[in-house]
Amino acid sequence: MTGWPTGLASPSWGGDYNPEQWPEHVWKQDVELMRRAGVNLVSVGIFAWARLEVADNRFDFGWLDQVLDLLHDGGIRVCLANATASPPPWLTGANPDLLPVRADGVRLSHGSRQEYCPTSPVYRDRAIALTEKIALRYGEHPALAAWHVNNEYGCHVSRCYCDRCAGVFRDWLRARYDLDGLNRAWGTDFWSQHYSSWDQVLPPRVTPTLPNPGQVLDFARFCSDALLDLFCAERDVLSELTPDVPVTTNFMANWTFKALNYWHWAAEVDFVSNDHYTRADDPERHIELALSADLVRGLSRGEPWLLMEQSTSAVNWQPRNFAKLAGEMRRNSYSHLARGADGTLFFQWRQSRAGAERFHSAMLPHAGEDTKVFREVTQVGEEYGRLAELVGSTVDAQVALVYDFESAWAAEQPAHPVAFDYYATVLGLYKALWQLGVTVDVVPPSADLTGYRLVVVPALYQVTDDEARWLEDYVRAGGHALVTWFSGIADENSRVRLGGYPGAFRDLLGVRVEEFFPLAEGDTAKLTGGLSASYWSELLHANGCEVVSSYVDGPLDGVPAVTRNVFGEGVAWYLATTLDADSAVTVLSDVLAGAGVTPIVSAPPGVEVVRRRGERISWLVAINHTGADVVLPVEGVELISGVDTAGGLPVPAGGVAVVREV
């Protein structure tokens, strides 16, 4: 993190603000209500291109001038967009080849959002020109706290298959391979796919049957890079013209999205921001939220980050859009805060009257101020004012969890042993850690693991030789590791590592797997020690490791399923199946105990406690996701109520608490 929105003393509170959707008289009312709700930061202008550049090179900034002045007068800071998220119809209409093309050759139409091909020079030139205009006009505006570039890159169009993209893809490949190298990397000797000249190489468009896995993987990498290149070009304009104003773009590091390698992106923003929406039909959606937040903190290398979007209540894009229950948005906000967010904003301030998202909740609902939602918004806004001291602090964790976007791209391809969901697999394991009250830092492969007692490695399907060595070195030097099935299977081109699975980690784990035995839908495997599992099993041989648990029936009767290997000074565990939730807690509990990891505080199940640490003091944030009041053995001052917790910290059912520890 090289920057933070300026002028903010306490945690940020606010949301996307789209005044262009409303008549002028509403703007004053907005500022007044924002003040009442404790709002201190809003994101303005994200989809305003068509209203700022109303026709080719004809600009109208008057309304935005007025809005920014009003906000500034109200003491509200602005994260100002460069407004390039969606090109206006006059631009796409005049330049149809700016529109993206699907794998089947269909060119998309305007009338929605994000209708641009990532490699279009026309789009890029016009986006840069607009960014320049905005930077020049508002770079000195006193309300300006940060720049917000574009919006949710790749959300709907992460991959374009047009001929121009094909050419840029070839350039990207040529920077990495010679033609022989490409043929080797993609294994083109399979199915007569050998390329004899560069011009034969294409994106993975629709084909008769399965595509080439290496081609698909590299195209995913290219598409992430192509958008990142676009971001950098937009950012550079701003960084050059206003070097003191930090720049961000909102990521979607969560269960809904996987098209971008955010480890690369995070290096290019001045501060990390993220969008997060809970999955309304998941009763454990607060745990997925925690994983997302930890992942974002990882992207931010431990530094505070900004939740750029969440929802106050229902969204509009799930199968059924359930409302959040009373208190749920408050708990969501504190969970993000606990896990390193120095601010939590919403999409959006005022619920739209028209357009495709008018049934997405907002801070100020259609029904106005006299609502459950606006009251809860106002309550938390007020509370955030008392939490200024947390700003800038970091989060304590003893466990690292390895997260790899490219393993998702490689492992989720078709024609694998089973249909596979990388994020869901990581989340399954994460839930056990959450239940055990352990905070984890999410790290990329090859991260510095100094200080972590345990590293958890779920389904790290593709690894380079260096990455494999990195994990061995960590354990050899005394670290503890827990590796799960479908790790180390392939190299960075999705070519299988030979000699038995999990290829890259056989030595580390002291195992050799000769064959995968996926389980049928609904089938359960029984293991020794009262454990049970599903989805996956393997014909595994202990090769020096200790067998912790084995199958007790079925075709793998007696075969090890959980193993533990002393390796150098450290210990490496292997989970060769998908343990059921309770069994995962049982095994993880042993793994943690062995590594000397203890929960932050002894709390009942369902009560989330995370420690933030400043230079001299520390805080505990507690969120009670259960229906029962609890009292935690915590000493200090509860900041929301101002009460001393001497006799223990009461956290009411569904409530939260923030304690400055003594």
Added chain:
Amino acid sequence: MTGWPTGLASPSWGGDYNPEQWPEHVWKQDVELMRRAGVNLVSVGIFAWARLEVADNRFDFGWLDQVLDLLHDGGIRVCLANATASPPPWLTGANPDLLPVRADGVRLSHGSRQEYCPTSPVYRDRAIALTEKIALRYGEHPALAAWHVNNEYGCHVSRCYCDRCAGVFRDWLRARYDLDGLNRAWGTDFWSQHYSSWDQVLPPRVTPTLPNPGQVLDFARFCSDALLDLFCAERDVLSELTPDVPVTTNFMANWTFKALNYWHWAAEVDFVSNDHYTRADDPERHIELALSADLVRGLSRGEPWLLMEQSTSAVNWQPRNFAKLAGEMRRNSYSHLARGADGTLFFQWRQSRAGAERFHSAMLPHAGEDTKVFREVTQVGEEYGRLAELVGSTVDAQVALVYDFESAWAAEQPAHPVAFDYYATVLGLYKALWQLGVTVDVVPPSADLTGYRLVVVPALYQVTDDEARWLEDYVRAGGHALVTWFSGIADENSRVRLGGYPGAFRDLLGVRVEEFFPLAEGDTAKLTGGLSASYWSELLHANGCEVVSSYVDGPLDGVPAVTRNVFGEGVAWYLATTLDADSAVTVLSDVLAGAGVTPIVSAPPGVEVVRRRGERISWLVAINHTGADVVLPVEGVELISGVDTAGGLPVPAGGVAVVREV
């Protein structure tokens, strides 16, 4: 209704007749069997274009001359098609741009049916030329009873996305909006969709994500109008050349279809005709039939109408095509008759040997005359001969039900709180009225409500200000109204009405809803008074209304779900949830009682009774859908048997009766 097929004394009985599929010797046999089956009206030539205009401008009318003469000799009247339903291959082959284009740009091929773009000038010119030929040749033919124009407009191709349609769509819009007005109506300030010139405006083709709701809604309106314009052009030829021959086209006002606004269409036909097919896997399919029939009578403004198509038994296009049970087709026919049809025809007379519909049942099955089907056909045909006195009578109803095709187009769009089916929602409420023995008239928004004791308003999602006022005026003057959730939400451009739901009806109902709480699939909400509900709930505040029933558990514990508001001289009920079937009957029973509505006759559940009324006398049509014989307290003469019902009217299990009331 400004006309009726001429020369028919009793209710019409017959079907589509496609002699071009059969050799000449079959035609005579057909006429003979038709006479045996009581057939008095057939529809001829619907798909005969390729056999009448065998090549470009080369005609062959000889076979049709012969068929019409044969029918006339047999005393059978003809509803003659202008034969434009499907252009022949020579026409589409020579004019590929006559073929329709999908939203993804794919141009459809011939080889099926209805392969024309609604705005194609070539198609229109050739269709008009053919119509003229036919009108000139057969306008004076003595068998001619009416004209049948085209067929099931829009059934398969209601929307074409070609460039020509884009242009005509723009013209349609320009007749309604200036560019500023269009931008306001569609809310184009959302997602940077502002149009700066007309040529940027397109149909809603495939886009990266959600389309603009206003654009989609207006395109639906345009597509209905574009086809209506085509119909009028075809009709005008006929009306001009043969002013005394009534013109119709067959609607599909039923559960299967929603692309046309038939309220507009009904104004353009000389008499209303409709196609209806039961949904074989629905045990209550006879109630859906009743709703469809009431809707068609509504379209016909209470005047008699013609059922142009139903099936004698199985169709060929449902997932499994179940046969109708013995007696079912007879009951279906009488239900239509009871609800205002002055004739019930079939697709088709003789089951096809070849082609895509050869497994669709017909009056004369593949297996011939010695069949359950042909016997039942003959029976009903014979019975209809005794029911001549019913022809021209109307139907009694005290309740109006508001039906709005445009609310379906607006409310069924994506990104709403839940996936929504307008027709199914209306049907859910209608079933309670049917169970309670109450006949309803279906009316459009803003209809004249004089004489109705109650108006039922299900899910009237989009309303103009005038329409909202219309309902208020009705209740204020003493009317009773029952409004359900998702009514009054939006204006005519699908822009949400602010200040709390149901925007347009908050005052009328005395409620304010601040947030929607859809229920999960399979969840049930308990309400006071022993009621239960599912699918939907709302965070509702009583604002002057009386609370009839409230939730007794869950997140909305204590929140009102059913309310009753005295408004002016009248009463307005609100259903804020989807009541289960029994609960709906309970609540509707109170609503009806309050409005002074009583069933036509006291009949056991499952026995349908409807009154038709002539100038001086009236008739009751009773259909027993149960497995038990019943006796109804009805006095008069049963017309099928000729028996006096003095001691009560027996209606056998699965049977029917028609009584001239004393």
Added chain:
Amino acid sequence: MTGWPTGLASPSWGGDYNPEQWPEHVWKQDVELMRRAGVNLVSVGIFAWARLEVADNRFDFGWLDQVLDLLHDGGIRVCLANATASPPPWLTGANPDLLPVRADGVRLSHGSRQEYCPTSPVYRDRAIALTEKIALRYGEHPALAAWHVNNEYGCHVSRCYCDRCAGVFRDWLRARYDLDGLNRAWGTDFWSQHYSSWDQVLPPRVTPTLPNPGQVLDFARFCSDALLDLFCAERDVLSELTPDVPVTTNFMANWTFKALNYWHWAAEVDFVSNDHYTRADDPERHIELALSADLVRGLSRGEPWLLMEQSTSAVNWQPRNFAKLAGEMRRNSYSHLARGADGTLFFQWRQSRAGAERFHSAMLPHAGEDTKVFREVTQVGEEYGRLAELVGSTVDAQVALVYDFESAWAAEQPAHPVAFDYYATVLGLYKALWQLGVTVDVVPPSADLTGYRLVVVPALYQVTDDEARWLEDYVRAGGHALVTWFSGIADENSRVRLGGYPGAFRDLLGVRVEEFFPLAEGDTAKLTGGLSASYWSELLHANGCEVVSSYVDGPLDGVPAVTRNVFGEGVAWYLATTLDADSAVTVLSDVLAGAGVTPIVSAPPGVEVVRRRGERISWLVAINHTGADVVLPVEGVELISGVDTAGGLPVPAGGVAVVREV
């Protein structure tokens, strides 16, 4: 069969061998391991085009020379491919119109496999040129045992809808019909589809709704023929240049594929070969295997055939790819052998490291030799060495089962009474025969039925008049037949046979069906005699036949469901419903008894026994699919163990045995 791979004494054992995917040093190791595994035949070069013709007209045969020499030195015979299965990128890149086109007009891209349009002259010319090169270079190679042409024709691209194919389709039609005949055959008077000139006729591309059934059926025939024409062109090169080397191509006569009429194809190969993969989620997958094997033997007119591909364990293309259980691959191999295969090969020898099939099992897994899979491969390879005497023998059967690829194409079209799966329907009936221990020969319609005691005719939807007569003649002369519902419905153009179903077989069966009554999903019909059925029922009249079983409830209460008709000297049974598994066994048991068919040996359920017969001696192959050891009343020498079975033949649970009968 006019040939067999030369130089093989015992049953063939081996697999596809793709050395181009591996470095040179692996090749020697491969040959050594092959010898250890008893491999005597491998298929080489199937996807090697891009490595043999590395650029336009630039060849590299060196590596293949070396591989063939190595194999020959190791005593391993080679089925050498002409390498045309997938055109290389340089060829498709330079000739985009060689790529196939979908029904919606999308042209597929290269990057997968089989990317050619069957009628492309460029593809054909280049394929023939390559074949010539290979024939000239390797025709005299001492390792060469047979030619393998192309690969799994039509597997992914069986139908191309491009304009060129449209033209060739028209030529194909003109060779069969004049234009009037085409119009009659397709019933184009339906829906105004009459063609007035040949250029209007197209493939069944995407249309507004249902296509023409006759057009779809003829297009299926054309597509099968177009690929067959391509095969013949490739084959002719080889047959001319190397008349003594037998030519084959691998069929997919199994549950996964139905696009080719293999009865036509089988006449064009020198020996029949087939690919078979079990359906991992079907617990009775070994019975489907048996049906496939019997079908392939039928294609081979009773002569031995070659299983060109099966899998040692999991495949990579099913929803979940389950491993084969220990012993399962061995049982699979012996089932094929029992049913006439003189060799069973695998895809593939060495599991790929890269490419779309790298998770498909192989003889030599990723994990190497020390594996369950390689051990089982080695075991069976060794065993095959003791079974040389079986080579060339045939299989005993008393029952014929009629299988018709064209009935699948006709009966599986949309808009039928129910969604229909021809292969599954045949399999359902076959399972009862399998359970009863009866071996069947699969035959085409009009086959010579001499010597069969019973012919089973499942769902023979479309028959010519000649075919209908053929079955009548067989029964009239004393044969027994069992016909099931949906037989005889239509003529060869899918035009329904009138007068009652099953049109072509009404007289033979002594029944008349007036209407179909499909059952609802999950519904069961009870029949007299304790039988039960599902899926289908019919309103049937006995017309001289004996009623064996009738419905005892529901709408068809009392209607016959199973009938038996004495016809001439023979007997014809009719199954008018889909009997449940046990009921089918009960009825079939009576049918078999009546026809005098007895099982080969009295074996417990789940133990498969088939007799192969040589000129003087015979063998029984027994496969125990149960979990219990059994002893069969069989006398002779068990060839694998060499033990005399005097006191009965023990077959262990999951095991196999091969006995030379005394």
